[in-house]
Amino acid sequence: MPRAAVCPGIDQPLEVVDVDLDAPKAGEVLVRMGASGVCHSDLSVQNGTLLAPLPSVLGHEGAGIVESVGEGVSSVKEGDHVVLSFVPQCGACYFCAHDQPQLCETGFLPMATGSLLDLTPRFSRGGSPLNQMSALGTFSEQLVTLEMSMVKIDSDIPLSSAALIGCGVLTGFGAAVNTASIRRGDSVAVIGCGGVGLNVIQGAVHAGAERIIAVDMFDAKLDMARAFGATDVVNPSSGDATDQVRELTAGRGVDVAFEVIGLKSTTEQAFAMARRGGQAVIVGVPKMEQILEIPIAMELLVNEKQVRGCWYGSSDVRRDIPQLISLYQSGSLKLDELISRRIGLEEVNEAFRAMEAGEVARSVIEYDL
Numbered sequence: 134m135p136r137a138a139v140c141p142g143i144d145q146p147l148e149v150v151d152v153d154l155d156a157p158k159a160g161e162v163l164v165r166m167g168a169s170g171v172c173h174s175d176l177s178v179q180n181g182t183l184l185a186p187l188p189s190v191l192g193h194e195g196a197g198i199v200e201s202v203g204e205g206v207s208s209v210k211e212g213d214h215v216v217l218s219f220v221p222q223c224g225a226c227y228f229c230a231h232d233q234p235q236l237c238e239t240g241f242l243p244m245a246t247g248s249l250l251d252l253t254p255r256f257s258r259g260g261s262p263l264n265q266m267s268a269l270g271t272f273s274e275q276l277v278t279l280e281m282s283m284v285k286i287d288s289d290i291p292l293s294s295a296a297l298i299g300c301g302v303l304t305g306f307g308a309a310v311n312t313a314s315i316r317r318g319d320s321v322a323v324i325g326c327g328g329v330g331l332n333v334i335q336g337a338v339h340a341g342a343e344r345i346i347a348v349d350m351f352d353a354k355l356d357m358a359r360a361f362g363a364t365d366v367v368n369p370s371s372g373d374a375t376d377q378v379r380e381l382t383a384g385r386g387v388d389v390a391f392e393v394i395g396l397k398s399t400t401e402q403a404f405a406m407a408r409r410g411g412q413a414v415i416v417g418v419p420k421m422e423q424i425l426e427i428p429i430a431m432e433l434l435v436n437e438k439q440v441r442g443c444w445y446g447s448s449d450v451r452r453d454i455p456q457l458i459s460l461y462q463s464g465s466l467k468l469d470e471l472i473s474r475r476i477g478l479e480e481v482n483e484a485f486r487a488m489e490a491g492e493v494a495r496s497v498i499e500y501d502l
């Protein structure tokens with residue numbers, strides 16, 4: 134019986150309790166979790182920004198060790214170390230066949246409904262089903278998920294660092310490298326330098342951006358941003374962020390502006406910071422009903438600006454996870470530096486508080502293996 138952090142309902146604290154876990158069915162895998170990052174999207178489910186069926190075991194950024202496999206599973210076996218993907222990627226549907234596995238059709242319903250392919254979760258408590266966020270539920274000592282929701286990694290990579298790849302790194306790094314069209318020498322702005330935004334910064338460095346302007350309201354985050362490769366920093370408390378970014382770019386604006394918070398105001402800022410012909414890449418998840426209004430004639434036509442949405446860094450997990458691991462192994466990708474606090478599962482509510490207070494890049498739950 135694993136211990137898991139369950140969100141009982143919107144705005145209710147997570148409860149750390151023993152839960153029941155069914156054995157893996159065909160195409161499914163039982164994983165003993167090594168670690169799970171605490172991402173803003175977990176908090177967004179708890180506070181109702183991101184709609185997900187509750188009650189649910191939260192957590193969608195994790196790595197662990199395969200304990201057993203269901204019938205027909207061939208890509209992993211007992212003892213393998215794996216990074217979990219919060220988007221199941223089947224490799225065979227229309228989107229997977231068109232180089233957009235982040236939009237996988239097979240994986241969409243399990244991800245959105247917090248269940249597996251038969252649309253039931255494997256967690257339960259007192260006989261009632263408990264959903265599993267993004268078909269995972271990494272805030273649990275063990276979980277059962279789809280074979281298509283994991284990628285095998287070398288067993289010498291620390292699981293706490295590998296866990297971060299599962300959401301923050303794939304999303305942020307991928308936003309810069311896959312979603313945006315950054316060219317060598319470009320200027321970019323990154324609004325929001327938390328666990329995801331810091332990875333946009335390191336992705337922008339990798340893509341060859343020359344000027345990387347970090348925007349955050351906490352100076353400590355801006356210090357981290359510099360350590361991850363930002364060349365300039367802007368704190369909106371010392372003047373309008375758009376004006377400050379324009380001043381740094383000869384009044385023109387940046388080639389690519391990223392919004393990595395999930396607010397309407399900062400999404401509008403990203404659009405305003407982009408130069409004529411530039412891109413605004415939206416990574417932060419706002420409230421479901423949020424609408425973005427853009428002056429069509431001036432901004433989309435005369436100024437030819439583009440808005441690009443970014444889901445999971447437009448990542449192909451089977452292509453990108455091995456690449457990120459090898460960048461980490463060669464010292465070109467920071468993972469350990471993203472970990473602000475190593476915590477136990479019982480401290481998950483405190484991790485939410487620390488995230489909201491801007492105290493951490495990532496808190497990482499470490500499980501006893």
Ligand code: PAD
Nearest residue numbers: 173174325326327328329349350394395416417418444445
């Ligand atoms: P985080 O809380 O670690 O970071 C957010 C950062 O924004 C913090 O550093 C804050 O200080 C900063 N911030 C907040 N408000 C402002 C403001 N008004 N002006 C300037 N800075 C501000 O969150 P995170 O990095 O874990 O996640 C960021 C967003 O990305 C969040 O909305 C999350 O749900 C989203 C996300 N999207 C995807 C995707 O596929 N698109 C995947 C994962 C996470």
Ligand code: ZN
Nearest residue numbers: 172174300301
């Ligand atoms: Zn996340």
